[in-house]
Amino acid sequence: MAISSEVARGARVESQTDTNxxxxxxxxxxxxxxxxxxxxxxxxxGLVWIVLAIMLREHRIALTVDPYGHVLRQELT
Structure with missing residues (x-):
């Protein structure tokens, strides 16, 4: 459910296991x-390119399911 809601917001899945x-x-x-x-x-x-290179970045989020079924969300750098 957490992954599908992130994908609905425009994210894409980079890797996935049973719990991560x-x-x-x-x-x-x-x-x-x-x-x-x-x-x-x-x-x-080149000036436009520099601004775009600074502004356009990928942001990664780790979603982990703990043993109790709670989804933990961690921003990665």
């Missing part, structure tokens, strides 16, 4: 595309 799951939200920028655009714009797009 790692879900990921967000995405990384396409660095190859931004490098090509930066070359074609003589470096001007």
């Amino acid at each position: 799951a790692i879900v990921v939200t967000g995405s990384k920028p396409n660095h190859v595309l931004h490098a090509i655009i930066t070359l074609f714009t003589c470096g001007f797009w």
Whole structure:
């Protein structure tokens, strides 16, 4: 139930076992595309690329079910 509610919010499951799951939200920028655009714009797009690289990050959450059936949620870095 906890995994399905995270997926409904836009997360994707990175790994899963019987009692643990790692879900990921967000995405990384396409660095190859931004490098090509930066070359074609003589470096001007590099500023946008830097801002996107800082702002767009993946966030991982560990969901663990304890022996009593409670779901523990831990933010990972």
